[in-house]
Amino acid sequence: MAEEGKEIEISKSEWHSHRQLLINRECEQSAALEKNLLTLSSGAIGLSALFFFNLIEKSAAWSVCFLVLSWFCFSATIVSTLFSFGVGRAAYARRLEEWDNIYESRRYDPACLKDTPYETCGKWLIRAAMGSFVLGMFLFMVYAIGNL
Numbered sequence: 001m002a003e004e005g006k007e008i009e010i011s012k013s014e015w016h017s018h019r020q021l022l023i024n025r026e027c028e029q030s031a032a033l034e035k036n037l038l039t040l041s042s043g044a045i046g047l048s049a050l051f052f053f054n055l056i057e058k059s060a061a062w063s064v065c066f067l068v069l070s071w072f073c074f075s076a077t078i079v080s081t082l083f084s085f086g087v088g089r090a091a092y093a094r095r096l097e098e099w100d101n102i103y104e105s106r107r108y109d110p111a112c113l114k115d116t117p118y119e120t121c122g123k124w125l126i127r128a129a130m131g132s133f134v135l136g137m138f139l140f141m142v143y144a145i146g147n148l
Contacts, residue, residue: 015099015103018099019096019099019100022092022095022096022099023092023096025092033126034081034084034085034088034126034129037077037078037081037129037130037133038077038078038081038082040133041074041075041077041078041081041133041136042074042078044070044074044133044136044137044140045071045074045075048067048070048071048074048140048143051144052067059143059147060146060147062146063142063143063146063147064143066139066140066142066143066146067139067140067143069136069139070136070137070139070140070143071136072136073132073133073135073136073139074132074133074136076128076129076132076136077129077130077132077133077136080125080126080128080129080132081125081126081129083125084122084125084126084129087118087121087122087125088118088122090118091116091118091119091122094116094118095116095119
């Protein structure tokens with residue numbers, strides 16, 4: 001690893017391959033975890049609505065709050081996942097900008113390896129999405145088991 005402020009040697013092809021790697025990861029990021037969370041949360045809302053309106057003739061009054069809370073959690077999953085799309089794209093754009101600056105200046109800066117605020121925010125949004133999804137599933141299971 002290069003020292004801070006020390007001139008580095010990097011070829012155009014090395015720079016381009018690393019830049020392409022970052023762009024490819026940006027595309028993969030948009031297609032992986034967030035897509036699955038969106039699909040599962042939307043499906044869970046639909047399935048729980050079907051369960052509520054068609055399969056359970058009379059829900060126990062105490063259990064309806066669990067269903068409503070699970071819908072809130074699934075909705076929070078969807079919203080935080082959608083926000084993470086935008087934040088993730090901004091994080092990769094910032095990382096590409098930093099990499100371009102290193103190439104142009106031929107100077108290594110170890111600060112560029114630290115997470116950007118976008119990356120930190122994106123990590124928290126995904127953690128929130130996963131947590132709210134798990135909580136939503138738990139709350140729906142309490143509702144479903146209470147009405148069987």
